[in-house]
Amino acid sequence: MVKIIYVEHNGARHEVNVPEGENLMEGAVQNNVPGIDGDCGGNAACATCHCYIPEAWQALTGERSELEDSMIELADTAMPNSRLACQIKASAALDGMEVHMPATQH
């Protein structure tokens, strides 16, 4: 299990144990973390699991794919550290990572 801390826009924290290999959108949805919807089921095709990755963890979470990049860039709330949670898989290296959420998903 990998400990992930989902932080809502208002600061509310949700500490969740995500099985290794599971993506972070599933990790949130299956544990009823509010603010991550995952409408497309994990295909980087809806951007309703938009999140921000703190600088210290960015290198460990990899790069955006082409589709992920297109979807993020269409969001008003896109930032350089934006990712789609469904494209990041839980791994031991991510244990203790904070994932921050925008005010709303679109």
Place this chain on the structure above:
Amino acid sequence: MATQLKDTRITQSLPQGSVSWPLPPRVRPELPNHDKATLESYLASAPLDEVDIADPLWWETDTNHVYFRRLREEAPVFFTHVNSNRHRGFWNVTRWNDIMAVDTNHQVFSSEAMLGGITLFDMDPDFIMPMFIAMDPPKHDVQRKAVNPIVSGQNLASYEELIRSRTCEVLDSLPRGEAFDWVDKVSIELTSRMLATLFGWPQERRRMLTYWSDVSTSDPELPGNPGKEERQGILLGMLQEFTMLWNERVNSEPTGDLVSMLAHNPATRNMPPMEFMGNLVLLIVGGNDTTRNSISGGLYFLNKNPGEYAKLKANHGLVENMVSEIIRYQTPLAHMRRTALQDTVLGGQLIHKGDKVVMWYSSANRDDTVLDRPDEFIIDRARARQHMSFGFGIHRCVGNRLAELQLKILWEEILKRFDHIEVLEEPERVPSAFVRGYKSMMVRIPA
């Protein structure tokens, strides 16, 4: 070595762009009558390549599901030849995963208006209306971003109070104990008011927006609808009226409505007139037809499923989940179409450059390999948000959150007021393979 694929598509009977107007008569099966049962039994057993599912007949009678179930099981990516002298032939993509593959691959599957656009029937070559849904990146992206803020985040939240007060007003004005048309009095009324607000359009003339929306999606061949030239004239009239608004707003401070946003954004402020018109049509249809038909559909489904209606009455907290289920079950736009920019393989079929590829969202929403019991309307369905109705990828519905908000508020307010709303007879449906909707639906609220 790559597997050799058999090309199952017979050469299209006409080269691209050569469908001529008026369209040749449509081939239809000879059937004793057009009763629903007759049509369904025909679709259940007819040779797959004998059916033209683009025929409005299958949509006005709501019988198309029978055919799509067969395609999903027997031929999930299937080329329709019949009536190709009317529509040039098209690929039907019917399974969830294949549609996801098309919708997320805009490099291969283009939305470009000049190639025909995003509906099964090509955009009229004499009257091309560029609009951002019918564009590819990068132009699509900058135009979409110009209007995105009106339906997202804080701006959306700022509409909530207004939507609620209007919803209350409309519901409180409904007659009790007598039959009335829900489509006209509620669905159109609420969506036209919202649309007028979004455009900064005068409320007293809001039904013009409904009219233009209906005209822009109407089939010029059907009796009673404006013909091809008349339709062009009506839409040019719309352009003229909106151009006056544009001219007022381009020279004043931004007012936050769509016309002002388009007039002030560098990505859209120099649009040619046809492109302004195209984007107007997109935003009017997008904000009108879809939500309108989900408003009607929701009430219809609850009446068809009294157990679900009882569940809702017992637990008003189900509204939000039900809204997603309504949108899935209705699928207010039955399809989106793309044009292949290169030869490619999809679901084991060879798609040729230039082919039309139709993604049947209404079929994906009934794909039982992805969804549990998809033919049933279940308001407390697990993960109800996972439906195809908004599309996926870069063209995903921009107004989805607004639509959900409108429906949520409507049902919260209905439940506060009415113990029951009874649908009196089968609704009259729109004869269209694109807009899945209702022309009228007679209902009664007990006195």
